[in-house]
Amino acid sequence: MDKKDIQILALLQADASIGLNELAKAVNLSPTPCWRRVQKLRDEGVIRQQVVLCDAAKLNLGLTAFVSIRASQHNDAWTQRFLKGVRAIPEIVEIYRMTGETDYLLKVVVSDIAGYDDVYKRLIKVTELLDVSAGFAMEVVKHTTALPLVHVSGD
Incomplete structure (x- = not known):
């Protein structure tokens, strides 16, 4: 895992609904390599799931x-x-x-x-x-x- 992956994780943890283009731009990648990194993080189990957090x-x-x-x-x-x-x-x-x-x-x-x-x-x-x-x-x-x-x- 490198610094780009850590940046991606930080952004997704803050808001998992962020669009791919916005995510890629925020970490200085084009969308396709960014998408591949996200998929790799999912495949490796680092990203377990995406959920909606409700106000109790x-x-x-x-x-x-x-x-x-x-x-x-x-x-x-x-x-x-x-x-x-x-x-x-x-x-x-x-x-x-x-x-x-x-x-x-x-x-x-x-x-x-x-x-x-x-x-x-x-x-x-x-x-x-x-x-x-x-x-x-x-x-x-x-x-x-x-x-x-x-x-x-x-x-």
Whole structure:
């Protein structure tokens, strides 16, 4: 990956709807070589997908909860049951397996506390859990989907 690829990625992360001609011009390439670079980044899996980012508040999803899960068991059967169950709950938008006291951290988006309570009730039916605790975001201080590119060597 070279500096042109990094520039392309930075621009696409900022606005994936940028037109090819505008993208090519911004990185000082003609459209065809620029398109080839984008395709190569896709083929290599660097660009995984393009999505539309929605405003959660405008979709009546004004409450974000971060839910810490402590597993009651640490075996493959429990893990498979748990992962299948939490992946099926659409309000759970991110799932992380953690180190330390918490086994899993979930990001949940809902309309209000009653919406969270509904998710909680579905969550505890998934499998046996040792502990479920939640913290609620009061303010979004920073939110981005763009990954930092400063660590990529631009040969």
